[in-house]
Amino acid sequence: MEQPRVLRWFDVQSVPGDYRFPLEDRPGRLPIPLCDAVPVIDLHKSTTSPEKWSMVRQIVEASQEYGFFQVINHGVSEDVVRETSTVFKEFFNMYAEGKKGTSASDGDLSRGWIYMNSSSVFAKDGIHLWRDNVKLACHPLEECMQGWPPKPTRYREVVATYVEEMRRLSGRILELICEGLGLEAGYLERLSQVQLVVGNYYPPCPDPSLTLGLLKHCDPSLITILLQEGNACGLQVLHNGKWIGVAPLPNALVVNIGNQLEIISNGKLKSAEHRAVTNSYEARISIATFINPSHNSIVEPAKVLVDELNPPRYAPTLYKDFAHTSKVASTEATKPPAPLDS
Ligand SMILES: O=C(O)CCC(=O)C(=O)O
Numbered sequence: 526m527e528q529p530r531v532l533r534w535f536d537v538q539s540v541p542g543d544y545r546f547p548l549e550d551r552p553g554r555l556p557i558p559l560c561d562a563v564p565v566i567d568l569h570k571s572t573t574s575p576e577k578w579s580m581v582r583q584i585v586e587a588s589q590e591y592g593f594f595q596v597i598n599h600g601v602s603e604d605v606v607r608e609t610s611t612v613f614k615e616f617f618n619m620y621a622e623g624k625k626g627t628s629a630s631d632g633d634l635s636r637g638w639i640y641m642n643s644s645s646v647f648a649k650d651g652i653h654l655w656r657d658n659v660k661l662a663c664h665p666l667e668e669c670m671q672g673w674p675p676k677p678t679r680y681r682e683v684v685a686t687y688v689e690e691m692r693r694l695s696g697r698i699l700e701l702i703c704e705g706l707g708l709e710a711g712y713l714e715r716l717s718q719v720q721l722v723v724g725n726y727y728p729p730c731p732d733p734s735l736t737l738g739l740l741k742h743c744d745p746s747l748i749t750i751l752l753q754e755g756n757a758c759g760l761q762v763l764h765n766g767k768w769i770g771v772a773p774l775p776n777a778l779v780v781n782i783g784n785q786l787e788i789i790s791n792g793k794l795k796s797a798e799h800r801a802v803t804n805s806y807e808a809r810i811s812i813a814t815f816i817n818p819s820h821n822s823i824v825e826p827a828k829v830l831v832d833e834l835n836p837p838r839y840a841p842t843l844y845k846d847f848a849h850t851s852k853v854a855s856t857e858a859t860k861p862p863a864p865l866d867s
């Protein structure tokens with residue numbers, strides 16, 4: 526006999542009141558241009574001098590102007606990306622269908638993972654995001670992965686491979702940024718010990734003008750690498766006061782500068798505000814890898830970037846304190862770092 530269909534929180538004809546954001550937050554009906562201005566940087570040609578320098582320059586310029594860029598020929602195989610997208614899709618379908626025991630306390634991040642169903646959390650003033658999400662602790666990987674969801678069957682194995690690939694790619698991008706900023710080799714790698722993966726699932730929404738998948742925020746990381754699964758557009762970046770869409774491109778990954786790197790670069794690189802909007806026709810999945818300092822690191826402007834003419838623009842902060850403050854204020858809405866001279 527056929528099982529009765531489980532109603533999911535997003536199986537609705539119109540947007541419930543507790544998913545409608547106030548006017549100042551909601552995206553509204555104005556079309557947002559999909560932008561090819563956010564630079565797409567080819568990482569393939571990276572080892573020899575003139576080409577490597579051109580790549581370093583493109584990364585620094587994009588990080589100054591937009592705080593965002595996309596990378597292609599990044600060395601992460603298409604198979605790894607495809608399999609990772611597939612196991613996250615399977616995971617979210619299982620959980621949206623109300624897998625037994627699902628609740629905000631289903632997992633515990635200190636033991637490896639936490640799953641949040643949209644209806645179990647508020648983003649702001651009693652309003653929910655149009656999003657389910659799962660957070661996976663990844664450091665140290667061997668230990669953390671034993672605590673990850675046991676299903677779908679290949680989830681742990683596939684995601685662990687993805688995490689290793691992201692570690693390698695982020696290390697490479699951070700080295701290029703070190704060169705671009707004039708920091709000694711390894712400076713950023715030493716500060717980037719902790720990795721966190723967050724899978725976001727944005728189901729189709731009957732009226733995307735009222736809802737948000739993610740409120741406007743900055744990432745509290747050093748850098749973030751984002752995999753946009755499928756063809757639906759959802760990521761928007763604030764640039765000179767206007768929202769622009771970052772289109773998913775085949776085999777590309779989106780990289781953005783987080784608050785910690787803005788501070789270390791003494792404001793040279795920008796941690797840009799961004800948000801995720803929903804659409805009415807298909808579910809969208811994104812997988813964010815946050816590269817973070819360890820909790821006991823002190824994050825401050827790099828000494829070589831500071832002198833009499835360029836005084837430090839940010840106070841030194843213990844990352845643990847920063848992470849705590851942004852958690853209390855809801856990580857969804859982390860603000861840009863506050864400069865001392867503003
Ligand atoms: O889903 C997206 O496009 C954005 C995700 C994001 O900004 C985040 O997870 O911090």
Ligand SMILES: [Fe+2]
Nearest residue numbers: 742743744799
């Ligand atoms: Fe983000």
